[in-house]
Amino acid sequence: MAVGVSNAARLAADEEARAEVDVLNSRLEKTAQLTKKIQASLGRLEATGKSVREVAGPLNGETKKLQVLSHNIDAVLAAIDRLRQPAENKNDEEQIIRMGPEKAGLNQYLASIKRLNKALSNMKASNLRSTQQTIADLQRLVKSGNTALESHFDKLLRAETPRSVEPLHYVTKNEPFPVLSQEKISRLGLINSYVAGVNREMGFASQDSFVAKIYAEVRGPYLAATLANLASASINTAKKKDSGIYRAGTNGIGTYAQAMEALFIAEYDNICSIFLREDWGPLFQATCQPALMELARTLRELNQHIRAHLPVDCYLAYEIVEIMSSLANNLEARTGELKASLAAALKPVRETAKMSLSELLKDTERRVLNLQSLPVNGAPIDLVATTIQRLVSMVDFLRPISSIMISLGDAGWKTDAARAAVGDTIPSLASFDIGADGKEIFAHYCTDTIETLFNGLDVRGRALLQKKAVIGVFLANSVSIAERMIRHSELAVLLEGRLGMLDTWRKKATGFYTETCKDVSVHLFDVIHTNRSNANRPTSGGVGVDSASILKSLSSKDKDAIKTKFTAFNASFDDMVARHKTYAMEPEVRRLFAKDMQRLIEPLYNRFWDRYHEVDKGKGKYVKYDKSQISAIFMQLY
Incomplete structure (x- = not known):
């Protein structure tokens, strides 16, 4: 289951x-x-999509073309609108241009011109035939506007520019020269800024702009007129000077240069405030040109005067060299300009300054050799003091002279180098021996001058004075004056260790003068005979000399010879002393020669007196002076 x-x-x-x-x-x-x-x-859907693509593809391409065409049409319409706008606004701009910068206002006027320039540029770029008339109208307006600006710039500048100002007012009070007002500078600067922009766009050089030319044309004559009186004063003070050696600072050239420097610097400040950096140098040069031309003319005229009076006015040339060189250096340091222009103006005077050194040396030699007579008492002549004074005066101009000495080179004044060694410009280090010392070279020049002087005096003294004593006095006096003038001047420092040549000439003068002492002392020499029967030689003089004993040993003939010697000595000694007193000697020369005479004669006389003073038994018939008397006479000669 x-x-x-x-x-x-x-x-x-x-x-x-x-x-x-x-x-x-x-x-x-x-x-x-x-x-x-x-x-x-x-x-079926795929077949349908393919058909759609085949139909939609061409439609998409056409659509894109239509979009591009539409954009182009819009752009053309916009361009046409832009091209039409200037033509439509032309009347408004023209009204502003006609009003001018003063009535319309400078800013609005410049803005209008800028708009016109931009519109004109755009129209020219379009190259449409239909705009040609408008382009012509715009060009006319721009040109009219520029002309009005030019006139306005000129008017503004002239309103602020006097014909001249008094330069001494500013120089003596140490005040700066007036500059343009800030308000005018602002307006002038606006105009220049516009013009500079236009020039850049058109490729023009800024210094060629009409405002730069107007500035130089207006301000240049003002500078020249302001300095004109000082230029004339420089010439007049040179011509009115006395015939003595020129003294530093007595010509108006120093004030002239001082005013020029201050005035130029004020003008440079004006230019820097109005114009662009690249315009400063060229415009400053152009503006100063009239004043520089007047300076060059003034220096040429001064140079002619200096050459005509070279021995006394060459110092003015040295002063001008220093003043103009300082002016050039100061302006270059402040502005970077004008050094070459000032050097060119200075060139004639600088050449003369160089040439003067050799000419003064030749003048000294020439003046000595042209001496036709000399003082018969040996007195010094003015030429000695004049020559040394020239050298002393040069020390006041040691700075410019040192630069000239360096450019010539040591001993350059002895050759044609003094004329050939001239430059077109203020010298640079490249033209110098870097190791050269201008003061040392000048000291050499001084010793050359002194040596030339004394060589000439020696030659003329021998020819004109003939007597050696007078020649000696003349040369010694000249040495004394030269040495005194040197030691009491600033030459002492420069010539320290170089005055040995004066000692040489002093010794030579002493040698000439003491020739007389030989003629006097020759009477004090005697012949000491030795007795053949006595081997002892008699003493020649001094302590323990017995004049009576010596005379006893002499024959009558020898005694007469001693008497004759005393008589001859007395005559020649008295003559020497008398002539010594007639010579014109400087105190130190008189002491020098008296000391030398005493040194050469007194010991001989004392010896002779010790031996033979008893020849006239104290009657003084032959022995005129004892030892104390002869010493006293020498002391009177000091």
Whole structure:
């Protein structure tokens, strides 16, 4: 029973499983049918999409072309609007231009011109035939506007520029020269800024702009007129000077240069405030040109005067060299300009300053050799003091002279180098011997001058005075004056250790003068005979000399010879003393020669007197002076 139930249950389960399989098979069949339908639909859809793509592709391309065309049309319309705008606004801009910068206001006027320039540029770039008339109208307006700006710039500048100012007022009070007002500088700067921008766009040099030319044309004459009186004063003070040696600072050139420096610096400040950096140098040069031309003319005229009076006015040339060199250096340090221009103006005077050194030396030599007579009493001549005074005066100009000496080179004044060694510019270090000392070279020049002077005096003294004593006095006086002037001046420091040549000339003068002493002392020499029977030689003089004993040993003939010697000595000695008193001697020369005479004669006389003064037994007939008397006479000669 139980087995039967179990089989029935299994059959029921199998039957249920078959029923589920049948249901699944039925569903699979429906799914396959549905899949076929979907595949058929996808095939039809793909065919339809291909047709759509074939139709939509050309339409998309055309659409893009239409979009580009539309954009181009919009751009053309915008360009046409822009091109039409200047033409439409031309009347408004023209009204502003006609009003001018003063009535319209400078800022609004400049803005209008800028708009016109921009519109004109755009129209020229379009190159449309239909805009040619508008372009011509705009060009006319721009030109009119620039002309008005030019006139306005000129008017503003002239209103602030006097014909001249009194330079001495500012120089003497040490006040800066006036500059343009800040308000005018601002307006002038606005105009220049506009013009500079236009020039950059057009590729023009900024210094060629009309505002730069106007500035130089207006301010240049003002600078020249302000300095004109000082230029004339420099010439007049040179011509009115007396015939003496030029003294430092007595010419107006120093004030002239001082005013020029201050005035130029004030003008440079104006230029820097108005113009662009690249314009400063060229415009400053152009503005200062009229004043520089007047300076060059003034220096040429001064140079002519100096050359005509070279021995006394060469010092003015040295002063001008120093003043102009300082001016050039100061302006270059402040502005970076004008050094070459000032050097060119200075060139004639600098050449004269160089040439003067050799000319003064030749003048000294020439003046000595041209002496036609000399004082018969040996008195000094003015030429000695004049020559030394020249050298003393040069010390006041030692700085410019030192630079000239270095450029000439040591002893360059002896050759043609003094004329050939001239430069077109203020000298640079490259033209110098770097190790050269201008003061040392100048000291050498001084010794050359002194040696030339005394060589000439020696030659003329021998020729004109002939007597050695007078020649000696003349040369010694000259040495004394030269040495005194040197030692009491600033030359003493420069020539320290170089005055040995004066000692040489003093010794030479002493040698000439003491020739007379030889003629006098020759009478004091005697011959001492030795007694053949006595081997002892008699003493020649001094302590313990017995004049009476010596005379006893002499023959009558020898005694007469001694008497003659005393008489001859007395005559020649008295003559020498008398002539010594007639010579015109400097005090130190008189002492020097008296001391030398005493040194040469007194010892000989004392010896002679000791031996033979008893020849006239104290009567004074032959022995005129005893030792104390002869000494007293020498002391009177000091």
